[in-house]
Amino acid sequence: MKRSVCVILALCVVLGSVYAAPKSTIKIAMIVESTVDDKGWCQSMHDAIMAVQKKYGSSLVEYSYSEKMKPVDAGSAARQYVAKGYDIIIGHGAQYKNLILEMAEDFPKTTFAFGTSGEIGPKNVFTYMPESEETGYINGVIAGLVTKTNIIGLVGPVDGGDAARYNRGFILGVRSVNPKAQVQVAYTGSFGDYVKAAELAHTQIKSGADVLTGSAQQALGALRAVAEYRDKPVWWVGQDTAQLGIPESYKVIAAASYAYEAVVESLIDKRQAGILGGECIPLNFANNGFVYQFNDKVGPVLTSDVRKAAEKAKADISSGKLTIDWQSVK
Amino acid sequence: MTPLNIVLNILSIGIPFSVSLLLASLGEMFNQRAGIFNLGCEGIMSMGAFLGFICAYYFQNTALAPYVNLLGILAAGVAGALLGLLFALVTVTFHAPQGIAGIGLQMLGIGTAGTLFRHFVGGVTGIPGLPSYPIPLLSKIPFIGPVFFNMNMLAYLAFLLVPLSHYILFKTPWGLKVRAVGTSPRSADTMAINVQRTRYQALAVGGLFAGIAGAYLSLGQAKMFADDIVAGRGFIAVALVYFGGWSPYRILGGSLLFSIAQSLQLSIQVLGINFPYEFAVMFPYVLVIVVLAFTRSAAVKGPAALGQPYDREKRI
Numbered sequence: 001m002k003r004s005v006c007v008i009l010a011l012c013v014v015l016g017s018v019y020a021a022p023k024s025t026i027k028i029a030m031i032v033e034s035t036v037d038d039k040g041w042c043q044s045m046h047d048a049i050m051a052v053q054k055k056y057g058s059s060l061v062e063y064s065y066s067e068k069m070k071p072v073d074a075g076s077a078a079r080q081y082v083a084k085g086y087d088i089i090i091g092h093g094a095q096y097k098n099l100i101l102e103m104a105e106d107f108p109k110t111t112f113a114f115g116t117s118g119e120i121g122p123k124n125v126f127t128y129m130p131e132s133e134e135t136g137y138i139n140g141v142i143a144g145l146v147t148k149t150n151i152i153g154l155v156g157p158v159d160g161g162d163a164a165r166y167n168r169g170f171i172l173g174v175r176s177v178n179p180k181a182q183v184q185v186a187y188t189g190s191f192g193d194y195v196k197a198a199e200l201a202h203t204q205i206k207s208g209a210d211v212l213t214g215s216a217q218q219a220l221g222a223l224r225a226v227a228e229y230r231d232k233p234v235w236w237v238g239q240d241t242a243q244l245g246i247p248e249s250y251k252v253i254a255a256a257s258y259a260y261e262a263v264v265e266s267l268i269d270k271r272q273a274g275i276l277g278g279e280c281i282p283l284n285f286a287n288n289g290f291v292y293q294f295n296d297k298v299g300p301v302l303t304s305d306v307r308k309a310a311e312k313a314k315a316d317i318s319s320g321k322l323t324i325d326w327q328s329v330k
Numbered sequence: 331m332t333p334l335n336i337v338l339n340i341l342s343i344g345i346p347f348s349v350s351l352l353l354a355s356l357g358e359m360f361n362q363r364a365g366i367f368n369l370g371c372e373g374i375m376s377m378g379a380f381l382g383f384i385c386a387y388y389f390q391n392t393a394l395a396p397y398v399n400l401l402g403i404l405a406a407g408v409a410g411a412l413l414g415l416l417f418a419l420v421t422v423t424f425h426a427p428q429g430i431a432g433i434g435l436q437m438l439g440i441g442t443a444g445t446l447f448r449h450f451v452g453g454v455t456g457i458p459g460l461p462s463y464p465i466p467l468l469s470k471i472p473f474i475g476p477v478f479f480n481m482n483m484l485a486y487l488a489f490l491l492v493p494l495s496h497y498i499l500f501k502t503p504w505g506l507k508v509r510a511v512g513t514s515p516r517s518a519d520t521m522a523i524n525v526q527r528t529r530y531q532a533l534a535v536g537g538l539f540a541g542i543a544g545a546y547l548s549l550g551q552a553k554m555f556a557d558d559i560v561a562g563r564g565f566i567a568v569a570l571v572y573f574g575g576w577s578p579y580r581i582l583g584g585s586l587l588f589s590i591a592q593s594l595q596l597s598i599q600v601l602g603i604n605f606p607y608e609f610a611v612m613f614p615y616v617l618v619i620v621v622l623a624f625t626r627s628a629a630v631k632g633p634a635a636l637g638q639p640y641d642r643e644k645r646i
């Protein structure tokens with residue numbers, strides 16, 4: 001027992017000291033295409049920066065952001081941030097790639113970052129990539145165990161980036177516990193078309209799907225569609241923990257989220273160590289880049305067996321015992 | 331699933347999906363029949379979607395709860411009509427270029443709706459929305475009952491507006507005036523038809539329809555609001571007016587064709603048919619273009635004065 005406690009304490013110390021407080025004031029700016037309260041993509045990064053700012057104090061971490069920035073408009077905002085002496089400028093979205101690469105050439109002393117992307121950028125550009133096959137796998141395990149019809153719906157935005165990784169991880173998770181289950185994968189072709197996502201979810205449910213999942217902002221439309229089957233055993237596993245706090249949460253068995261604190265802290269840490277870019281920062285369970293929560297209020301659908309299987313998958317992924325070959329899924 | 335079930339599923343999802351396009355297109359048809367094309371339809375729909383949502387959101391736990399959807403639809407319609415009048419002021423009275431003014435209205439509508447949403451609500455949240463209203467007896471008819479007679483009230487109203495719009499446009503004096511000012515405003519003027527007033531009225535009606543179309547999206551389909559909820563449907567509605575040859579019944583056909591094609595491509599994906607999803611997503615748009623290209627009759631001509639401002643003091 002004592003030994004276990006010692007190990008846990010030692011781990012806490014190690015984890016707690018992964019990132020040190022900034023030695024001097026660091027100024028971070030973020031540019032987003034949506035808003036910082038969108039309960040999705042942009043809010044997750046905003047919340048992470050705010051959490052890091054709260055941790056170290058606003059005197060050490062200064063933060064500003066610009067919302068509703070189309071890539072063509074974002075250049076002027078980014079240049080203003082450079083002129084004001086910001087150290088790190090994050091274009092939160094792969095659509096800012098070209099802008100960031102151009103800016104990075106003009107301002108070599110500023111650190112730029114954009115994601116999600118697995119590319120290795122120039123010397124002063126970081127990228128970040130959630131390894132979302134990990135959260136997809138756990139959600140897939142739950143879906144595979146919960147389904148009674150053996151038909152599972154996946155409402156995708158586009159087959160690219162972290163959504164592609166999530167989808168493939170999800171399929172592997174389902175297969176690991178229920179090889180007979182069929183995953184109906186379909187795409188809306190848009191990250192923000194809530195109406196089409198709802199329509200797609202209805203199509204899947206009418207085709208027999210009784211557990212659905214989806215990613216990006218549009219997934220909320222699909223969850224709304226699931227919630228319309230109030231008295232029917234149709235369930236949702238989410239890729240955003242904000243879905244656990246909304247009125248439709250009675251359909252959500254569990255949900256994962258990105259915890260961008262790991263990325264933000266890493267950016268600060270590396271910048272202060274003199275590394276301005278040239279790396280891709282991953283987000284995974286091992287570096288606390290994901291949060292995973294069960295919905296205890298969802299009712300008997302979340303059995304102890306389901307929970308145990310999901311927790312085991314999470315533990316195996318975190319420890320490195322289970323690696324997910326998401327690229328093996330076509 | 332049997333092929334029949336697949337077809338019924340496609341129809342039962344595709345037909346309600348057509349409602350917002352149908353309403354917005356009918357409204358745009360009145361605009362264009364009067365000689366004004368309103369590219370701001372998307373913005374009006376956005377405002378309608380927001381007002382429909384906000385009424386339901388704010389009053390859902392008050393004594394007004396049973397009427398929140400009706401209130402939302404009314405508010406959306408009134409706001410749409412007012413935005414239509416604003417557009418009329420800019421294009422009819424001030425003779426601003428219609429295309430540019432329409433783009434301005436689109437940005438104004440989307441921006442205002444998004445800003446008000448953030449101020450009054452904050453983040454994305456759901457509402458109960460419009461419930462389905464199965465029509466007694468008819469909804470029990472095998473196969474077609476659940477497809478055609480199990481929709482919400484606004485959807486039934488939208489389909490009833492098709493013959494009503496046809497009647498108004500082709501059988502009433504006001505409809506004749508609208509067509510006259512859209513075809514030859516000077517001739518209409520010489521016949522003592524007040525061109526400006528008629529165009530104002532047509533734009534108000536068009537705005538009213540577009541506002542309600544937006545409310546249908548937030549109240550009847552998504553049952554929530556988000557900045558980009560309209561997602562280009564306003565522009566599709568404008569295209570459907572051309573597709574439908576400025577005729578209510580043809581516009582209905584176009585709306586149904588587009589929506590059922592949309593539902594079909596989703597079903598193709600869901601059924602796991604080996605077909606690149608990128609092409610599946612494109613399918614409804616390509617289909618409309620192809621049908622338009624091959625079926626467009628030379629006899630169907632748009633309103634002759636479409637897009638032309640009218641100034642009685644100017645001689646042509």
